[in-house]
Amino acid sequence: MSTPTLEASPAAAPTQLSTPAAPGAEEKLTKKILTADHPTWCPGCGDFAVLAAFYKVLEKLQYPHEKIVCVAGIGCSSRFPYFMNTHGIHFIHGRALPLATGVSLSRPDVHVFVFGGDGDGFSIGGNHLNHAARKNIKLTYVIMDNYVYGLTKKQTSPTSPQGFKSKTDPIGSIDRPINPMKQLLASGATFIARTHAAQVKHMVDTFERAIKHDGFSVVECLSECVMFYEGSFDDSTPRKGGVYDIIDETQHDVKDDVAAFKLADLPSPGKFGVYYEVDRPTKNAMEQKWIDDTQSKLAGTSQKDLLKKRLEMMR
Amino acid sequence: MSTATSPSASSPTTLRNAVIRLAGNSQDGIQSIGGILARLAGRTQQDVVTYMTIPSTISGGPSIFQLHLGSGEVLDAGDESDVLVAFYQHSYNDHLSALRDGGICFYDSGEVTEVKNDRGIHHIGIPFTAATVEAVGGSARDRGKNIFVLGLLCAVFQLDKEKIVGILSRQFGKKDESVLRNALLAFDAGFAYPIGDITTFNFEEGEHKDPHRISTDGNTIMSMGLIAAGVRYGSAYPITPWSSIMEILRSELPRYGGLYVQAEDELSAVSMTIGAAFAGHLAVTGSAGPGLSLKMEALSYASMAEIPLIVINVQRGGPSTGLPTSVEQSDLMQAIYGSHGDCPRIVLAPRDVEDCFYIALEACKLAREYSCPVIILSDQALSSRIEAFTEPDLDKHWVEPTLDLSDRGENFKPYPLDSVTRHAPPGTKIAGKYPHVTGLEHDEWGHPSGNPKMHQKMTDKRRNKLVALSNKLPLPEIYGDQEGDILLIGWGSTFGPIKESVNRLRAEGHKVGAAHLRHLHPMPAHLDRLWAKFKHVSVVELNDSGMYGYGQLATILRAAYAEPKIQSICKTDGLTFRIREIVTGVEKIMTAK
Numbered sequence: 019m020s021t022p023t024l025e026a027s028p029a030a031a032p033t034q035l036s037t038p039a040a041p042g043a044e045e046k047l048t049k050k051i052l053t054a055d056h057p058t059w060c061p062g063c064g065d066f067a068v069l070a071a072f073y074k075v076l077e078k079l080q081y082p083h084e085k086i087v088c089v090a091g092i093g094c095s096s097r098f099p100y101f102m103n104t105h106g107i108h109f110i111h112g113r114a115l116p117l118a119t120g121v122s123l124s125r126p127d128v129h130v131f132v133f134g135g136d137g138d139g140f141s142i143g144g145n146h147l148n149h150a151a152r153k154n155i156k157l158t159y160v161i162m163d164n165y166v167y168g169l170t171k172k173q174t175s176p177t178s179p180q181g182f183k184s185k186t187d188p189i190g191s192i193d194r195p196i197n198p199m200k201q202l203l204a205s206g207a208t209f210i211a212r213t214h215a216a217q218v219k220h221m222v223d224t225f226e227r228a229i230k231h232d233g234f235s236v237v238e239c240l241s242e243c244v245m246f247y248e249g250s251f252d253d254s255t256p257r258k259g260g261v262y263d264i265i266d267e268t269q270h271d272v273k274d275d276v277a278a279f280k281l282a283d284l285p286s287p288g289k290f291g292v293y294y295e296v297d298r299p300t301k302n303a304m305e306q307k308w309i310d311d312t313q314s315k316l317a318g319t320s321q322k323d324l325l326k327k328r329l330e331m332m333r
Numbered sequence: 334m335s336t337a338t339s340p341s342a343s344s345p346t347t348l349r350n351a352v353i354r355l356a357g358n359s360q361d362g363i364q365s366i367g368g369i370l371a372r373l374a375g376r377t378q379q380d381v382v383t384y385m386t387i388p389s390t391i392s393g394g395p396s397i398f399q400l401h402l403g404s405g406e407v408l409d410a411g412d413e414s415d416v417l418v419a420f421y422q423h424s425y426n427d428h429l430s431a432l433r434d435g436g437i438c439f440y441d442s443g444e445v446t447e448v449k450n451d452r453g454i455h456h457i458g459i460p461f462t463a464a465t466v467e468a469v470g471g472s473a474r475d476r477g478k479n480i481f482v483l484g485l486l487c488a489v490f491q492l493d494k495e496k497i498v499g500i501l502s503r504q505f506g507k508k509d510e511s512v513l514r515n516a517l518l519a520f521d522a523g524f525a526y527p528i529g530d531i532t533t534f535n536f537e538e539g540e541h542k543d544p545h546r547i548s549t550d551g552n553t554i555m556s557m558g559l560i561a562a563g564v565r566y567g568s569a570y571p572i573t574p575w576s577s578i579m580e581i582l583r584s585e586l587p588r589y590g591g592l593y594v595q596a597e598d599e600l601s602a603v604s605m606t607i608g609a610a611f612a613g614h615l616a617v618t619g620s621a622g623p624g625l626s627l628k629m630e631a632l633s634y635a636s637m638a639e640i641p642l643i644v645i646n647v648q649r650g651g652p653s654t655g656l657p658t659s660v661e662q663s664d665l666m667q668a669i670y671g672s673h674g675d676c677p678r679i680v681l682a683p684r685d686v687e688d689c690f691y692i693a694l695e696a697c698k699l700a701r702e703y704s705c706p707v708i709i710l711s712d713q714a715l716s717s718r719i720e721a722f723t724e725p726d727l728d729k730h731w732v733e734p735t736l737d738l739s740d741r742g743e744n745f746k747p748y749p750l751d752s753v754t755r756h757a758p759p760g761t762k763i764a765g766k767y768p769h770v771t772g773l774e775h776d777e778w779g780h781p782s783g784n785p786k787m788h789q790k791m792t793d794k795r796r797n798k799l800v801a802l803s804n805k806l807p808l809p810e811i812y813g814d815q816e817g818d819i820l821l822i823g824w825g826s827t828f829g830p831i832k833e834s835v836n837r838l839r840a841e842g843h844k845v846g847a848a849h850l851r852h853l854h855p856m857p858a859h860l861d862r863l864w865a866k867f868k869h870v871s872v873v874e875l876n877d878s879g880m881y882g883y884g885q886l887a888t889i890l891r892a893a894y895a896e897p898k899i900q901s902i903c904k905t906d907g908l909t910f911r912i913r914e915i916v917t918g919v920e921k922i923m924t925a926k
Binding site: 112120148309 | 372376545546547557560568585590591598602604605606608609611612614616634638725727731733757759760761762766767768769770773781
């Protein structure tokens with residue numbers, strides 16, 4: 019056994035939680051300030067554009083720097099927090115949403131952003147997506163969907179189309195893929211949108227709307243994996259001869275989930291934009307109301323005295 | 334009932350202690366009246382240890398509640414009972430053997446047919462059901478027969494009637510008026526029931542003069558300990574026998590400005606809790622063995638990312654779904670080693686119900702100090718049994734919750750190699766680069782690093798925290814003889830039975846000591862000093878002796894100290910140790926050559 023040299027130092031003094039963060043901090047957030055490690059993604063990866071779009075949105079929103087939190091699970095896209103010079107946490111595969119839920123519910127003063135891929139969101143973490151959505155947790159989740167497992171070098175993903183040849187499906191994928199829009203509609207998410215890494219302006223606008231939504235907002239962002247699924251999104255990329263078809267919100271009522279479900283049924287490449295957007299109280303707000311109501315009845319009693327009284331009842 | 338004599342119609346017999354077993358079905362409310370009797374003991378300066386079995390079925394099934402009441406120290410729930418109360422024929426058939434020779438059996442004469450015996454057992458048949466229906470009236474049927482029995486026991490043991498009525502009033506007073514009225518009618522009927530020429534008993538005056546004594550179960554007081562220690566956030570998934578802690582925290586924490594979240598599964602529960610911890614709060618999750626297994630990946634993350642985290646495992650019979658409502662101590666290895674990779678974490682175990690409060694305080698203190706996961710190994714027996722003890726002094730133990738958002742300087746590093754990690758939670762202004770909390774091996778700033786030297790250095794850092802703690806921990810005191818024939822080593826809820834066994838073995842002339850470990854990982858350094866002066870060492874634990882003949886703690890001690898004299902006394906029948914099981918085990922080890 020080596021000699022232990024580590025000594026615990028006393029914890030710092032308590033700090034009061036400030037009120038929820040508002041734009042207009044002293045330091046102006048720029049892309050330069052927000053940039054951290056150089057991304058480890060392959061040249062040509064769609065995720066670079068997503069990162070660039072996110073910088074742009076943050077430059078626009080000007081949240082206080084220290085109040086921005088980036089959370090991710092495991093996957094190529096989940097490396098995202100390392101490339102952001104903000105508070106960040108790189109967690110385990112599939113559990114980014116529950117971790118972000120813990121942050122969101124216990125820290126009303128910070129802005130929580132979650133990044134991940136189709137494996138994290140729809141496969142290993144699929145159940146968490148359903149529950150974070152139905153609970154309407156206040157956070158924004160960007161799913162960079164490339165229809166393939168890239169970090170582990172080309173296995174079938176839950177969104178790989180049938181017939182896609184991968185190392186785990188040498189004869190072509192057999193299983194029906196998940197329809198992300200339909201799944202999210204059924205789960206109870208209150209903001210559901212679809213965008214594309216090759217459409218930077220649309221991405222920026224969509225992210226901004228998602229972030230400003232008071233509730234669980236999720237954006238599926240098609241992001242091509244040039245190493246393992248090249249050409250996957252050509253049919254929605256105009257410069258490759260595809261069609262980028264944006265939802266006309268004068269024709270589509272974003273509060274109508276049945277209409278959204280029908281939109282989600284269109285064949286590939288489908289439509290892009292906001293499928294569904296509705297106001298519903300967040301779990302954050304409802305839990306806070308319970309806390310406030312409970313505490314207002316106890317006004318004047320210190321927390322220590324509350325527990326003392328609780329113990330006295332056991333006498 | 335050590336001083337009890339044969340029943341006679343004369344004056345009351347004075348007792349020092351008595352073991353009462355109530356046997357019925359789980360929906361009959363025997364836990365309820367057992368709980369009332371236990372609370373009464375706590376309020377009358379007596380000591381009490383209870384024990385219960387609950388079927389794991391949704392409704393119904395045989396169930397018992399056993400109370401060991403005493404005027405002096407009570408260390409166990411009693412090997413055999415002095416009084417049996419049998420509600421049904423199956424209760425009578427199954428539990429008569431647990432009644433001592435010459436004991437008293439009250440039974441429901443409308444349900445039970447008495448069997449002749451030659452053990453001097455006094456049978457007293459009383460129509461519990463019919464008498465309750467008569468007293469309360471038809472509409473309530475037999476719902477109050479447990480309270481009838483409470484009245485009966487109150488009369489037989491000359492218990493403090495006024496205090497019992499007070500407890501009943503508080504328990505039922507919040508409900509509909511008729512509920513309390515019916516309860517009191519049933520109680521009075523039982524109290525006044527003519528029991529014939531049986532003697533009555535009274536207890537010696539209790540030795541516990543402390544006016545601030547409380548009586549409660551382990552899960553409840555552990556929840557209070559967590560609140561006292563500053564825990565305000567966490568998340569869990571329901572599982573027996575853990576659930577009551579999450580239920581209490583869910584109801585209580587809003588009063589303290591906090592929040593406890595029911596998650597969709599165990600993986601989410603631990604992840605949300607790590608989220609709250611990352612956000613700067615002291616947070617707790619918990620489960621039973623199967624749920625702890627599901628949390629393992631995230632626990633390994635918390636070791637790697639150096640997140641302070643409290644995890645409670647209320648152990649039950651395993652493996653798999655096992656025996657959800659029985660006691661076992663078979664998760665020790667899982668708690669210490671159950672994750673992938675080398676992932677140092679702290680493991681503690683409370684020794685009795687009272688200690689559930691203090692172990693929660695200590696777990697929280699250590700998690701803060703060492704910035705790593707701390708697992709508390711409680712068990713089913715501690716979770717539900719009721720003990721009386723001195724009310725914790727909150728003026729002494731209260732910890733105000735903190736959230737450290739103080740500005741961090743230019744050179745802030747989340748993972749410094751030369752000091753313990755102190756994370757900067759979101760909301761903290763950082764003058765330099767913002768930190769990344771990560772499960773990838775990393776450098777001091779949290780950047781992913783595959784550098785071989787860095788992995789070794791960070792592995793050392795994470796391990797050396799625990800080495801430092803180990804060197805700070807005092808050796809446990811030895812109870813009984815400080816040298817001699819055999820040293821018993823225990824952990825967790827076996828504390829009382831082991832201590833009582835030492836008392837009996839010493840009374841028989843053996844030189845016996847006992848040491849109880851509350852810190853199971855890391856253990857205090859130099860444990861070998863404990864047993865240096867003993868001929869034999871035996872680790873007493875409720876788990877299987879396994880392939881090589883040693884229980885889980887015994888295996889670890891043998892591996893750490895290569896000490897061949899360490900032996901095991903193990904069992905896995907889902908029940909707490911009886912004193913005679915330990916005594917027999919010790920005698921076997923001492924006579925083996």
